[in-house]
Amino acid sequence: MHRQRIVWWAVFAALSAPLAWLGVLAATDGLGANPIEFVTRYLGDWALRALLAALAPTALNILFGWTGAVRLRRMVGLYAFAYAVLHVSSYVVLDQFFDWAAIWADVIKRKYITAGMATVAILSLLAATSWAGAVRRLGAKTWKRLHRGVYAAALLACLHYAWMVKADLTGPALHAAVLAVLLGVRMAAFTKKRLTPLRPR
Amino acid sequence: MLITSRKSWELSDADATPEAVYRDRRRFLKLGVGLAAGMAAGPLFAPRSGLAAPSENKIKDILQSKYRILEKATERDKFLNYTNFYEFATSRDQIVERAEAFATRPWTVEVAGEVKHAGTYDVDDLLRPNRREERIYRHRCVETWSMIVPWVGVPLADVVKRLEPTSKARYVAFETLHDPERMPGQKRPVLEWPYVEGLRLDEALNPLTVLAVGAYGETLAPQNGAPIRLVVPWKYGFKGIKSIVRITFTETEPPTSWNRSSPDEYGFYANVNPDVSHPRWSQAKERLIGDFFKRRTLKFNGYGEEVAHLYQNMDLSKFF
Numbered sequence: 001m002h003r004q005r006i007v008w009w010a011v012f013a014a015l016s017a018p019l020a021w022l023g024v025l026a027a028t029d030g031l032g033a034n035p036i037e038f039v040t041r042y043l044g045d046w047a048l049r050a051l052l053a054a055l056a057p058t059a060l061n062i063l064f065g066w067t068g069a070v071r072l073r074r075m076v077g078l079y080a081f082a083y084a085v086l087h088v089s090s091y092v093v094l095d096q097f098f099d100w101a102a103i104w105a106d107v108i109k110r111k112y113i114t115a116g117m118a119t120v121a122i123l124s125l126l127a128a129t130s131w132a133g134a135v136r137r138l139g140a141k142t143w144k145r146l147h148r149g150v151y152a153a154a155l156l157a158c159l160h161y162a163w164m165v166k167a168d169l170t171g172p173a174l175h176a177a178v179l180a181v182l183l184g185v186r187m188a189a190f191t192k193k194r195l196t197p198l199r200p201r
Numbered sequence: 202m203l204i205t206s207r208k209s210w211e212l213s214d215a216d217a218t219p220e221a222v223y224r225d226r227r228r229f230l231k232l233g234v235g236l237a238a239g240m241a242a243g244p245l246f247a248p249r250s251g252l253a254a255p256s257e258n259k260i261k262d263i264l265q266s267k268y269r270i271l272e273k274a275t276e277r278d279k280f281l282n283y284t285n286f287y288e289f290a291t292s293r294d295q296i297v298e299r300a301e302a303f304a305t306r307p308w309t310v311e312v313a314g315e316v317k318h319a320g321t322y323d324v325d326d327l328l329r330p331n332r333r334e335e336r337i338y339r340h341r342c343v344e345t346w347s348m349i350v351p352w353v354g355v356p357l358a359d360v361v362k363r364l365e366p367t368s369k370a371r372y373v374a375f376e377t378l379h380d381p382e383r384m385p386g387q388k389r390p391v392l393e394w395p396y397v398e399g400l401r402l403d404e405a406l407n408p409l410t411v412l413a414v415g416a417y418g419e420t421l422a423p424q425n426g427a428p429i430r431l432v433v434p435w436k437y438g439f440k441g442i443k444s445i446v447r448i449t450f451t452e453t454e455p456p457t458s459w460n461r462s463s464p465d466e467y468g469f470y471a472n473v474n475p476d477v478s479h480p481r482w483s484q485a486k487e488r489l490i491g492d493f494f495k496r497r498t499l500k501f502n503g504y505g506e507e508v509a510h511l512y513q514n515m516d517l518s519k520f521f
């Protein structure tokens with residue numbers, strides 16, 4: 001139990017660190033020649049990384065039977081949501097400065113923005129239903145089905161990234177590969193469970 | 202100063218000052234009545250950081266051309282560190298790092314195709330007859346950022362005329378050095394190497410088109426395309442091919458790198474045009490590096506008066 005708490009706080013700190021670092025960079029003129037682009041991309045990067053990290057506990061549980069990891073899921077997922085909201089805010093406030101016409105045009109015309117928007121919509125739904133009471137209200141089955149949407153969100157986020165990039169797809173490909181592994185582990189467990197009765201661990 | 206309707210490239214006070222007086226003023230500053238004087242002179246002199254700190258890269262005897270944007274030039278440091286040059290890397294930090302040791306002499310440029318004086322030239326010989334000119338231009342990247350850059354170079358038209366294209370020549374094609382050992386970004390096929398670009402002959406002959414060898418009064422840094430690059434201020438930045446090793450005169454439209462990579466996103470012409478949006482970015486607005494608010498993008502990047510006639514009767518949404 002004690003160890004569980006330490007891990008929780010360690011992960012919490014690890015996910016806060018990028019935000020703190022961004023603050024340090026901003027305070028020390030470290031954001032480069034195009035600070036708005038830097039901030040938007042930096043927050044987008046961490047939104048995606050946190051989102052992939054939020055999928056890791058389930059995989060760890062399946063692969064290594066580390067049930068405790070599952071308790072990290074909500075916190076990590078909420079971090080992904082928080083970074084995504086900050087990322088979008090950076091786009092709306094710093095980049096477009098509330099030019100709603102331009103933003104709307106982007107959402108309908110640029111498929112990478114459309115995908116980003118869909119990702120945020122899913123993440124909002126999941127964040128809104130992330131509290132314990134929501135599971136009870138929705139029923140465990142519905143809640144579970146709803147929260148499988150996190151894989152769709154991760155897929156859309158990878159697409160968003162890939163469509164945004166001009167020519168060098170290395171970054172998107174690396175993230176997509178991580179997602180493929182996490183999704184693969186989940187799917188393998190899913191089909192196995194359906195075919196063979198669960199063995200006691 | 203006489204208030205008349207301004208040309209799109211804007212006449213600055215310096216143009217109203219006779220060249221000799223202007224140069225005297227520069228010498229006066231250089232003699233060092235003190236840093237204070239240099240600072241007091243303000244933005245007019247700010248771009249030429251070489252003034253305050255003489256460096257071995259300083260280009261001597263630069264002619265002040267009439268093409269000068271009045272606005273304050275982008276900070277030199279930002280110009281040096283914020284660039285795209287996939288031949289070195291796709292991330293901006295890595296570009297500067299990897300370009301640092303890039304040797305730009307000796308450097309030859311091969312001239313080929315429909316031209317009388319084909320051959321291989323030392324880069325300095327190719328430009329020798331021309332005095333270096335300073336051109337303060339708007340620089341607009343397709344990624345929707347922009348800068349104001351005091352380039353130093355020579356009009357491409359002069360070089361083309363000296364080389365004497367044949368009557369068949371209708372286009373000029375350019376090629377960047379292809380040497381993955383020196384340009385490690387070329388080890389990955391992010392684009393098809395070497396990078397190639399091209400202009401229609403009349404575009405190449407337009408007085409705005411420049412072969413640049415320097416910026417901010419100094420020779421170009423490798424990450425900015427040393428030792429010789431193209432500057433076409435009414436087109437998106439990617440038309441400004443860097444580190445040129447070959448110039449070919451052709452009868453037919455030459456291939457261009459970004460068009461080859463994504464034909465529905467990048468055309469041959471790539472004229473700055475706020476009305477033709479790119480699938481990835483609306484081109485209606487841009488952010489001048491250093492500004493918080495975006496500003497409206499100008500058609501032909503504000504150089505319409507000089508170049509719009511080149512595209513009469515052309516559907517610019519088709520020939521984008």
Ligand code: HEM
Pocket residue numbers: 037040041042043044045046047048051084087088091113115116117118119120157160161164
């Ligand atoms: C309405 C929703 C969204 C909008 C409008 C949006 C907008 C943007 C913009 C403008 C960029 C930078 C483009 C550039 O600099 O040229 C970007 C990049 C990015 N975004 Fe988003 N985004 C959204 C949602 C998301 C979400 C939910 C995630 C992840 C969970 C995400 C992850 C990323 C990533 C990884 C990048 C690339 C960063 C890089 O190049 O390093 N975005 N997004």
